[in-house]
Amino acid sequence: MLSRKATSDSHGQDSFYFLGWEAYVKNPYDRLKNPAGIVQMGLAENQLSVHLLESWLAKNSDALMLKTNGESVFRELALFQDYHGFPPLKNELVKLLARIRGNKVKFDPNKLVLTAGATAANETMIFCLADPGEAFLLPTPYYPGFDRDLKWRTEVEIVPITCSSSNGFRITMSALEEAYRQAQRLQLKVKGVFMTNPSNPLGTTMTREELNYIITFAAEKRIHIISDEIYSATVFDSPSSFISILEAVMDRNLDKTDLWNRIHVVYSISKDLGMPGFRVGCIYSNNQTVVSAATKMSSFELVSSQTQFLISKILSDMKFTRKYMKENQKRIKKRKEMLVSGLKLAGVRCLKSNAGLFCWVDMRHLLVSNTFEAEKNLWEKIIFEVGLNISPGSSFHCSEPGWFRICFANMTEETLQVAIRRTKVFVQSISSNSQQRRSSIIGRWVSKLSAYDHEPHR
């Protein structure tokens, strides 16, 4: 009597990624109350700089009190439901998008559609660009939520662009072409490439070379590019190596061609500004038909006007947001290095990263065999015996068993140290059990060091 969507598992929420959360919720670590509980390392949440927002709000209470120049605008906001969005917020968001991109790209508020978070923005983009049974190509590993966000209600298919550890999970032209051929074999019409840049779960920005492969590919095949750039302000190398798809296309002088109308960016303040609860996301598209359709669709995913007002006030203090982002990047970098160096001492390596709220961690040497079954067994051990909810690569559709995403920004430093200590003890216990196996693995490391983050103390 119900729909297929309601009764099938196509929402993808039965993956280990979500199951790990459930296990955590039943037994959450607390230093005092439940010191043997599970540490939540499966949540890409940013708690590192929320104190800066708190200080700002203490000095700018009008933003919370819904006042402008001392006058309440509660009445206007309570009634405001124009799906074109609150103009001050849209103006501030395009300024923020430009600033994060080093002002190399000009943004127009008329090309921006507000949505209740990037989750809604991504689904809306798929609804606008593809019909049921058509396909988008996604580089693997990719965020587990995309099976829900891009496929579930739209009935659009995802075909993986298979990336591998051999080149640090970089996208290659042959991987793009192979994904396209695979879609053809499945008789799926390819409508575009969907990517996260910086990548979730890799924590890396795309190189100019990768972007150019995708651009050439999309131009040739006459397909779309959706670039989910929700981690763009977490990039912590300096100068920032983040290149937006918009900038990359402009640099190729393709912004006057029809490709430009097939470039779409998704953004949100959830990760970069650490406010996922407030549900502020957006679509930025060069295609007016998409902007118009997405605006109508935004009826289903409007941002509370109370929150539109608050966020527009915070963003309008450019001095503050600049300070916030700088400090935030510094803190993310420090955290990431703490995790990387801690894991290194435990004999566990991370993919070299420069962004995000997580590391992509290589535990292949801890598998009893090179299979996803072994990965699952290891994951179960880690969550239930070691007490760490980390997310296995299989839930990110990684093609190679043994990789895990570990989040580091949703906890205190103390808790992170607890997690690192637990990992060390665990790895030692495995090592002493399989000394011989381990020594063969060390050899494998040496030849691949360049792809790893081996300078944790920078």
Next chain:
Amino acid sequence: MLSRKATSDSHGQDSFYFLGWEAYVKNPYDRLKNPAGIVQMGLAENQLSVHLLESWLAKNSDALMLKTNGESVFRELALFQDYHGFPPLKNELVKLLARIRGNKVKFDPNKLVLTAGATAANETMIFCLADPGEAFLLPTPYYPGFDRDLKWRTEVEIVPITCSSSNGFRITMSALEEAYRQAQRLQLKVKGVFMTNPSNPLGTTMTREELNYIITFAAEKRIHIISDEIYSATVFDSPSSFISILEAVMDRNLDKTDLWNRIHVVYSISKDLGMPGFRVGCIYSNNQTVVSAATKMSSFELVSSQTQFLISKILSDMKFTRKYMKENQKRIKKRKEMLVSGLKLAGVRCLKSNAGLFCWVDMRHLLVSNTFEAEKNLWEKIIFEVGLNISPGSSFHCSEPGWFRICFANMTEETLQVAIRRTKVFVQSISSNSQQRRSSIIGRWVSKLSAYDHEPHR
């Protein structure tokens, strides 16, 4: 290169209902700045009691300041994104739902799913209950937005249950059966009846008899009932004649049968509490699979945690919400009577109503012929010559030309009087042009008076 959804008109936003808004936006009435402009009477917005909310907030600033017992909970709220929703809000919402229904129905917060407004709630319900190409039956006239909300992205069809002025647009068993047969002729599988109670645009509550027809029909055909009850606290007769579908099913002792699992209610604070900008809606379902799927879908339509907090605080002051609803109903009734009596003096009758923020107005005698073409011509005259944006029945899929929905709660009393004066002048100008035609129409009135609201001064 785009989807059918993005490029077709299936969003239904080309109807006169939306076109009227566009005309209004280009030339909005303002007593001082644009006294010849168009008065917006196409917007079912409630501005009548917002001052009560303002007074409450002035005394309870912690609700805006995101404080509990003087302590800021900003940090928790900024990070709160659990799609199960903020428990205090869900608890308060179920209490509100029960109170509006005279505490005759018990509500369980575990059966409630929060959504960003009723728009999202309704779409989510359809995604949960029907597959593309299946159908829901809707009594006509119905809210124009439903073509977008129920059909556009879900690809589910709407088959009208045709109601007519002959019995005041009441639902009959034969109309239900005829709609079902029509769906069968179209080879559409019927998954349920979707209704608004109180009705938008009629401004009437469903009678026990109508509810029983629908219940019997749904039980027999083994289909769902979705009852959109977003106007339930606007019911202004006393004692309230509003009967929720939940109560009606319980009164038939069918709450222990499988029908109970096919009863779903949609609610929102947008109309009843006059806060559409804050995007707080919900689904209440007796079906655990639906609750579970809708909760996952609510990822696309989460309510800002800032707003969840604020609304939970407002609703927790039960004394205030009781006062608000009482005062609000009094004001709606007064406004409605002002419109009805004003129009009556202009020779224009309204369907007898007891709820909503609008009247369903009979202008059949002003048509030059009994056609939708004539209705369209009259609408154009009224919007562009008279300067009133009222919504023609055709945009509500009304089966008879000449009915219009006129909203009265989104403006000041003064503006409403301007609109009434304009209507009088317009009707007089038509009357003097067609004295003879008019006299024949008066005869028609006499026989139908009972269905009309002829006691405006109650």
